[in-house]
Amino acid sequence: MIKELRNKTKLISVTGLGYVGLPLALEFARYFKVIGFDTNKERIQLIKQKKDPSKELVPSDFEGCDIEFTDNPSDLTQAHFHIIAVPTDIDKYKVPDLKPLKEASAAVGKVLKMGDVVVFESTVYPGCTEEECLPVLEQQSGLTGGRDFKYGYSPERISPGEKNRTLSKILKIVSGNDEEALELIAEVYDAIIKAGIYKAKSIKVAEAAKVIENVQRDINISFMNELAIVFDKMGIDTTEVIEAAGTKWNFHTYRPGLVGGHCISVDPFYLIHKAKELGYNPKVIAAGRTINDMIPQFIGEKVVHFLKKLEKDPAKCRVLVLGIAFKENISDIRNSKVIDLIHELQSYSMEVLTFDPRVTRNDLKQVHNITMVTKPEGLFDAIIIAVPHDEFKGLEKQDLEALANGELVLFDIKGIKNKEDYQYYWRL
Numbered sequence: 524m525i526k527e528l529r530n531k532t533k534l535i536s537v538t539g540l541g542y543v544g545l546p547l548a549l550e551f552a553r554y555f556k557v558i559g560f561d562t563n564k565e566r567i568q569l570i571k572q573k574k575d576p577s578k579e580l581v582p583s584d585f586e587g588c589d590i591e592f593t594d595n596p597s598d599l600t601q602a603h604f605h606i607i608a609v610p611t612d613i614d615k616y617k618v619p620d621l622k623p624l625k626e627a628s629a630a631v632g633k634v635l636k637m638g639d640v641v642v643f644e645s646t647v648y649p650g651c652t653e654e655e656c657l658p659v660l661e662q663q664s665g666l667t668g669g670r671d672f673k674y675g676y677s678p679e680r681i682s683p684g685e686k687n688r689t690l691s692k693i694l695k696i697v698s699g700n701d702e703e704a705l706e707l708i709a710e711v712y713d714a715i716i717k718a719g720i721y722k723a724k725s726i727k728v729a730e731a732a733k734v735i736e737n738v739q740r741d742i743n744i745s746f747m748n749e750l751a752i753v754f755d756k757m758g759i760d761t762t763e764v765i766e767a768a769g770t771k772w773n774f775h776t777y778r779p780g781l782v783g784g785h786c787i788s789v790d791p792f793y794l795i796h797k798a799k800e801l802g803y804n805p806k807v808i809a810a811g812r813t814i815n816d817m818i819p820q821f822i823g824e825k826v827v828h829f830l831k832k833l834e835k836d837p838a839k840c841r842v843l844v845l846g847i848a849f850k851e852n853i854s855d856i857r858n859s860k861v862i863d864l865i866h867e868l869q870s871y872s873m874e875v876l877t878f879d880p881r882v883t884r885n886d887l888k889q890v891h892n893i894t895m896v897t898k899p900e901g902l903f904d905a906i907i908i909a910v911p912h913d914e915f916k917g918l919e920k921q922d923l924e925a926l927a928n929g930e931l932v933l934f935d936i937k938g939i940k941n942k943e944d945y946q947y948y949w950r951l
């Protein structure tokens with residue numbers, strides 16, 4: 524098939540053109556002919572105008588690509604190598620929501636032909652591809668997986684905001700339903716990935732590898748967050764402890780912080796779900812989630828405590844929160860824990876304003892009851908640097924002091940300022 528993909532007599536399709544799918548589709552479209560499909564019509568309209576709705580790509584990223592964008596699933600019929608990169612979120616009970624994955628599988632299943640290949644990129648739990656997606660592909664196509672078509676799993680490993688670690692520069696894990704599928708999938712991805720291909724022993728291994736990359740990060744940060752809570756009670760600065768401990772050769776340095784977003788704060792629930800289904804209730808993974816989710820409340824309580832110590836009535840205080848994105852140097856606010864922090868502060872009747880130069884949203888008030896300003900004005904009883912965007916790293920002490928109501932009270936969550944320079948200062 525690789526020969527036909529190369530000479531464009533066969534096409535690649537990418538279903539789901541979000542943070543993962545759009546750059547992937549464009550990269551493939553530099554070497555192959557691609558159909559990019561998304562159910563969101565507005566997204567497709569923007570993408571057709573070379574505008575990335577996720578605001579990660581610029582118009583020049585669309586240049587030199589042989590690609591057609593569509594919101595019509597029947598256009599997928601032109602393709603023979605199908606990639607699915609739709610969201611895998613959790614519902615309000617923190618249980619995997621496989622609806623987009625199953626709907627996308629159904630759309631691809633309807634157009635599946637003998638000899639086609641389907642590769643899933645969405646983050647899932649081990650077993651999901653074969654137990655949940657494959658039956659939908661088979662049912663919709665009337666074909667038998669493995670015999671009539673091939674399938675595999677290749678997780679995306681990009682990290683939002685990491686401009687130097689783009690798709691082609693990250694080693695790609697691939698897997699297939701058999702040796703032939705594995706070799707073919709590896710060959711196709713090898714055309715776009717400069718960092719190399721890792722052939723996983725099975726689809727389940729590839730699924731598990733992806734999910735534990737994020738679970739491990741969640742747990743490591745949760746350990747630091749728990750230490751931050753304990754050391755705060757002891758009056759010890761956690762950053763100073765981590766710096767000292769980091770001098771040992773086998774100490775792994777992680778920092779405490781707000782863990783939000785659509786990967787690290789979500790994926791552990793996929794593994795928890797599957798483990799529970801198999802009769803085991805994970806302890807460490809669940810504890811990591813619990814601690815990380817507690818941090819907004821912990822910081823909120825520290826702010827209140829600090830203001831009270833300065834004999835300020837929290838209910839009469841104005842607080843400025845710098846940054847609302849879920850991590851530094853990105854515009855994405857999905858599952859941002861800064862939102863939880865602001866709600867915590869609001870629960871003490873504080874007036875909270877947020878400023879984030881990276882985030883352009885005008886529905887924050889409507890959706891989250893959060894007031895976002897385009898320029899911080901007036902005086903604030905406390906300033907919280909919640910997200911260490913580069914713009915905030917560049918702020919001078921006098922810039923912050925100019926916004927302070929009396930003495931500057933600075934909460935520098937990730938410790939981006941020199942604490943010795945500030946009198947009323949707290950970091951996680």
Ligand SMILES: NC(=O)c1ccc[n+]([C@@H]2O[C@H](COP(=O)([O-])OP(=O)(O)OC[C@H]3O[C@@H](n4cnc5c(N)ncnc54)[C@H](O)[C@@H]3O)[C@@H](O)[C@H]2O)c1
Pocket residue numbers: 538539540541542543544560561562563566577608609610611623624626627630644645646647679680681682683785786
């Ligand atoms: N964003 C990241 O940095 C990142 C990194 C690694 C892995 N992942 C994983 O990749 C997957 C996709 O994440 P994302 O961030 O790109 O999501 P996203 O929300 O940015 O984009 C998903 C796109 O899929 C579309 N979609 C939803 N249902 C569809 C359907 N049935 N048919 C066609 N299109 C459909 C949506 O309209 C949207 O445009 C998830 O499993 C995620 O966990 C994401």
